[in-house]
Amino acid sequence: MSVLVVVECADGEVKKSSLEVASYGAQVAAQLGTTATAIAVGHANEANLAKLGEQGITKVLFDAEPRLKDFVNNAYTKLIATAAEQEQAKIIVLANSNIGAAVGSRLSVRLKASLATNVVELPKIAGDQFTVKRGAFSGKAFSDVVLSGDRKIIAVKKNSTEAKHDAGKTAEVVSFAAQLSDADFADAPTQVIMQDQAGGVLLPEAALVVSGGRGMKGPENWGLIEDLAKALGAGTACSKPVSDVDWRPHHEHVGQTGITISPNLYIACGISGAIQHLAGVNSSKVIVVINKDPEAPFFKAADYGIVGDVFDILPKLTAAVKALN
Amino acid sequence: MKFLVCISNVPDTTTKIAFTPDNKEFNKAGVQFVINPWDEYALTRAIELKEAAGSGTVTVLNVGEADTEPNIRKALAIGADDAIRVNAAPQDAYFVAEQIAAIAKEGAYDVILMGKESIDYNGFQVHGMVGEMLGIPTVAPAMKLDMSGNTATLEREIEGGKEIVTVNTPFVASCQQPMCEPRIPNMRGIMTARTKPLKVVPAIGEPARTTVAEFALPPKKQGVKLIDAENAGELIKLLRNEAKVI
Numbered sequence: 001m002s003v004l005v006v007v008e009c010a011d012g013e014v015k016k017s018s019l020e021v022a023s024y025g026a027q028v029a030a031q032l033g034t035t036a037t038a039i040a041v042g043h044a045n046e047a048n049l050a051k052l053g054e055q056g057i058t059k060v061l062f063d064a065e066p067r068l069k070d071f072v073n074n075a076y077t078k079l080i081a082t083a084a085e086q087e088q089a090k091i092i093v094l095a096n097s098n099i100g101a102a103v104g105s106r107l108s109v110r111l112k113a114s115l116a117t118n119v120v121e122l123p124k125i126a127g128d129q130f131t132v133k134r135g136a137f138s139g140k141a142f143s144d145v146v147l148s149g150d151r152k153i154i155a156v157k158k159n160s161t162e163a164k165h166d167a168g169k170t171a172e173v174v175s176f177a178a179q180l181s182d183a184d185f186a187d188a189p190t191q192v193i194m195q196d197q198a199g200g201v202l203l204p205e206a207a208l209v210v211s212g213g214r215g216m217k218g219p220e221n222w223g224l225i226e227d228l229a230k231a232l233g234a235g236t237a238c239s240k241p242v243s244d245v246d247w248r249p250h251h252e253h254v255g256q257t258g259i260t261i262s263p264n265l266y267i268a269c270g271i272s273g274a275i276q277h278l279a280g281v282n283s284s285k286v287i288v289v290i291n292k293d294p295e296a297p298f299f300k301a302a303d304y305g306i307v308g309d310v311f312d313i314l315p316k317l318t319a320a321v322k323a324l325n
Numbered sequence: 326m327k328f329l330v331c332i333s334n335v336p337d338t339t340t341k342i343a344f345t346p347d348n349k350e351f352n353k354a355g356v357q358f359v360i361n362p363w364d365e366y367a368l369t370r371a372i373e374l375k376e377a378a379g380s381g382t383v384t385v386l387n388v389g390e391a392d393t394e395p396n397i398r399k400a401l402a403i404g405a406d407d408a409i410r411v412n413a414a415p416q417d418a419y420f421v422a423e424q425i426a427a428i429a430k431e432g433a434y435d436v437i438l439m440g441k442e443s444i445d446y447n448g449f450q451v452h453g454m455v456g457e458m459l460g461i462p463t464v465a466p467a468m469k470l471d472m473s474g475n476t477a478t479l480e481r482e483i484e485g486g487k488e489i490v491t492v493n494t495p496f497v498a499s500c501q502q503p504m505c506e507p508r509i510p511n512m513r514g515i516m517t518a519r520t521k522p523l524k525v526v527p528a529i530g531e532p533a534r535t536t537v538a539e540f541a542l543p544p545k546k547q548g549v550k551l552i553d554a555e556n557a558g559e560l561i562k563l564l565r566n567e568a569k570v571i
Binding site: 010015070071073074077096097098099101102103104105106108109110113114115116117118131135136137138139140141142143144145146147148149186187188189190191192193194195202204205208232250251253256257258260264265275276279282283285286288289299300301302303304305306307308309312313316317319320321323324 | 336338339341342344351362363418419422444445446447448450451452453454456458462463464465466468481482483484485486487488489490491492501502503533534535536537538539540541542543546547549550551552553554557558561562564565568570571
C-alpha cells in the first residue's frame, strides 16, 4: 500500500504547491508506515523530478507522452487512476488547484474514493477513522471531515502546509506508460493562453501578495502596487470592485467569488475589507492593512496596520524593502 | 438544446458564520439564504444561450428540502422554464452528484451547468463527479461558454492562464465570472414563476462517503498593531524580524 502524490509541473519545474503536496504525502506515508510515490503531470524535467526526494518522495512515475504537457481532464484522470492501481495506492494526495479539483473529482468516482478538498492539515488517523481538517464557508470556518471510503483522495490547500526540504536526497524516476488513446485526448485544449504575471509571480502560488482596492483611485496608480510587489517578490491582487470596473484583470480578483488565497503575507492597500473580500484572504498568515479610514473594517482582521494615504505610504514601504535587500 | 442548471441554497454572502452548540451543524437561525453566487453565472448563461438560439429549455435542479423552494422560484423568475427538487438534505458532494447524474440521464439534457463551487462547503467537486458518472467531458472552471449547434467552445481557467476547449454535447461545465452578468428577476418574471412547473422527486443512491465530525471557527486575531504613517518603513522591519514573513 503506497501513498500516491500527484505532482503538477510547468515549464519543466515542479510547482510550489506540488512541493507542498509532495511533502504532505510523504508525511502521510510516514504516519502509515509506508512510502510515497509521485506521478508527474504537465511539462516535467526529469532532473527536477528526482529532486522530489528532498520532500520525501521515493519514486516518481513519469509518462513521456507529449500531449500530457497541457491539462487534459480525461487523459490526466486515466493516467493517475492507472498509476493508483499499479501502486495499489489507498491514499492519493493532490493540490487544491484547478487541475487538482477537476481531476480529483473524476478520480473519486472512478476509484470509488472519498474526496476531501481544501485540506489544511495532516490527517488524524485513529484506527480505521481517518479525519482531515478543511476550510469551509469561504474561509470563515473549518470542518473536520471523516473519510469513510476504502480509498481516500486529499486535495491540499496551497500555502497551508510547509514543503519540508532534506537537501541532497533524490527520488528514483521511473518511466510509466498509461497506454493513453486518442479518445483520452478528445477534450484537449485547442489553445493555451498564459497571462502576464506582475513580477513573474503566479498569484495562486504566491507566498507574499500585495493587493489594491478602490482606494488606489485608478489603474494608472497600480505602478505603486507593482513596485512594492516586485521589491518583495510578491504576486499582485485586487478587490472585486476593481476587477468589475476593469482596472485590473479578473484573474487578480481575490474574495468570496474570486480566487481564495492563503499566502504568508497579504498587504491590502486601499481596501475597506468587506466580508466577501475577507472570505478570500482571511486564512493569510499575516495581514497588513493600509487605509486612510481608521474605521475601515479590515483593521479588525489585520495583524499590522497603517492609517494613512496609500500614495504616501507605498513608496516608503518599497524603499524600506530595497534598503533591507 | 436542453440545459440543466444545478443550484445550491447557501447563506447570504454577508452572513456571520455560527454553529449549533455541539458544533455539528451550521446554525441557520436568522440567516437569509440565497442562490449560490457561482450558480447564478450558470443560470444566466444558460438563459442567454437559449434566448440566442430562439429555442430550447432551461431546467433548474436543486437537491434540498422544502425550505429551498423560494430560491428555486427565484431561478424560475430569472428565466428558467421549469424546476426539479430532489427532496433530500445534501449529505456530501458525492450524494448530490448522484442525484444530478440520475436526473440528467433520465432527462437526456445536452448541457449541464453549475457554479464552480458552493460558497458554504467549497467542495469544487460535484461537476467532475457528475461528468465521470455520466461518462461525458467536464470543463471546470469555465469563464466563457459559447455554443454553435452541438459544439461548445469554452475558456477554462488554469493557474496563470486559460485554455480554450471545444467539446460536443453532452458535457458538464462549472461556471465562474466573467462568464456573464447575473440577472435579477423582474416583476413579470416573479409573477410567471408562480405558475411554472416544479417537480419534487425522491433521492436515490448510496450513503455519503464523507461526514462532518465537527465545525470550528478560526482562532480570533490578537488585534492590529498600528504603525505611524510617518514611519511606515518600520512595518518592513516588523515583517522581517517579528512576523518573520519576508
